[in-house]
Amino acid sequence: MIFKLFWMFLKVSALTLGGGYAMVPVMDKQLQSKGIMNEKDFYEILTIAQSLPGPIAFNVALLCGKKAAGIKGAFASTLGVLIPPFFAIVLAASIIKKYSDNIYVKGFLKGSYGAVIGMVGGVLYKMASKQQWNLFKIITCIAGVLILLANKDIVVVVFLFVIILNYIYESKKGSRTNA
Amino acid sequence: MLKMIFIFFKIGFLAFGGGWSIVGLMQEEMIKNGYLSFAQFTEAVSISQMTPGPVAVNMATYVGYRQYGIIGAILNTFFLVLPPVIILVFATFLGKFIKADKEKLFSSLGIATVILVSLTFLQMLLPNVTEYRIIIIAFMTFLLYIKTKIDPIYIILGAGFLGAFILG
Numbered sequence: 001m002i003f004k005l006f007w008m009f010l011k012v013s014a015l016t017l018g019g020g021y022a023m024v025p026v027m028d029k030q031l032q033s034k035g036i037m038n039e040k041d042f043y044e045i046l047t048i049a050q051s052l053p054g055p056i057a058f059n060v061a062l063l064c065g066k067k068a069a070g071i072k073g074a075f076a077s078t079l080g081v082l083i084p085p086f087f088a089i090v091l092a093a094s095i096i097k098k099y100s101d102n103i104y105v106k107g108f109l110k111g112s113y114g115a116v117i118g119m120v121g122g123v124l125y126k127m128a129s130k131q132q133w134n135l136f137k138i139i140t141c142i143a144g145v146l147i148l149l150a151n152k153d154i155v156v157v158v159f160l161f162v163i164i165l166n167y168i169y170e171s172k173k174g175s176r177t178n179a
Numbered sequence: 180m181l182k183m184i185f186i187f188f189k190i191g192f193l194a195f196g197g198g199w200s201i202v203g204l205m206q207e208e209m210i211k212n213g214y215l216s217f218a219q220f221t222e223a224v225s226i227s228q229m230t231p232g233p234v235a236v237n238m239a240t241y242v243g244y245r246q247y248g249i250i251g252a253i254l255n256t257f258f259l260v261l262p263p264v265i266i267l268v269f270a271t272f273l274g275k276f277i278k279a280d281k282e283k284l285f286s287s288l289g290i291a292t293v294i295l296v297s298l299t300f301l302q303m304l305l306p307n308v309t310e311y312r313i314i315i316i317a318f319m320t321f322l323l324y325i326k327t328k329i330d331p332i333y334i335i336l337g338a339g340f341l342g343a344f345i346l347g
Contacts, residue, residue: 018332020233053194054263055233085232089240092226104343111342113221114313115335116228117303118320120199124296144294152207159291166287
């Protein structure tokens with residue numbers, strides 16, 4: 001089982017381009033077809049994975065591995081997820097080092113960087129559309145971005161402050177509608 | 180090297196909602212500490228997105244490898260993914276003391292994540308990208324990403340080849 005988990009996560013990680021969110025559906029399919037996990041368990045795990053910090057694909061592997069085969073399973077699964085990108089990056093970094101003065105390579109990297117900016121904009125758009133916005137959220141959001149643009153050293157403070165503030169606001173609002 | 184590892188460990192705790200929430204913070208820290216120039220940062224982002232694996236992990240590996248070779252790459256990767264493991268271990272423990280409404284907590288966490296991703300987006304775009312052709316590529320990708328179901332990796336590769344011809 002340990003080796004099966006390692007091999008499955010290694011394969012998914014090596015063959016899926018496009019980051020964590022592209023990997024999750026492939027993992028779901030693989031785990032089910034290999035009979036390691038059913039759909040309900042997987043979605044429970046996905047919810048927890050999303051509420052933790054850290055890359056989503058890593059968190060899913062960690063939790064699935066733990067559920068299927070304990071600590072050893074968690075270790076094998078996360079190792080499987082991490083190994084392929086590790087070598088891909090080391091390889092890419094050494095190639096780039098060699099050719100970074102080539103104008104076509106430079107152009108290629110610039111063009112794809114532009115596309116990545118657009119994609120992050122798209123991710124942000126989709127994330128923001130999922131929120132149920134109200135005036136309070138909009139204000140804290142804009143204030144948070146402005147403060148952090150000015151000073152990023154206090155990011156942890158701002159992060160926690162925003163969470164606590166919104167949590168209190170939601171609780172107050174909840175009790176008002178209940179009463 | 181300890182300093183670099185600690186930066187990635189610290190940033191790892193804020194990686195809610197996927198890697199993009201922390202790329203902006205990485206940019207700030209990498210440039211401020213002289214690990215990467217802005218041009219090298221854009222290379223790192225492009226490469227991290229085009230290779231398999233989560234973008235934040237790839238960034239950590241890339242920077243570690245550039246600075247301190249294989250050892251730096253291994254340590255950076257390890258410490259970036261350590262925070263979720265720590266939180267997971269403590270969450271079951273903390274859960275006994277703190278009773279928080281999950282729905283409200285997720286919604287609040289969502290807002291904080293939107294702030295961090297906005298920061299990443301602005302940081303990637305604002306101070307240094309002045310080339311109008313890059314901005315056009317960004318805008319076209321944005322539209323393709325939200326309006327079509329085309330896998331973003333093809334858009335990014337396509338933009339790369341386009342860039343090799345018009346920007347090279």
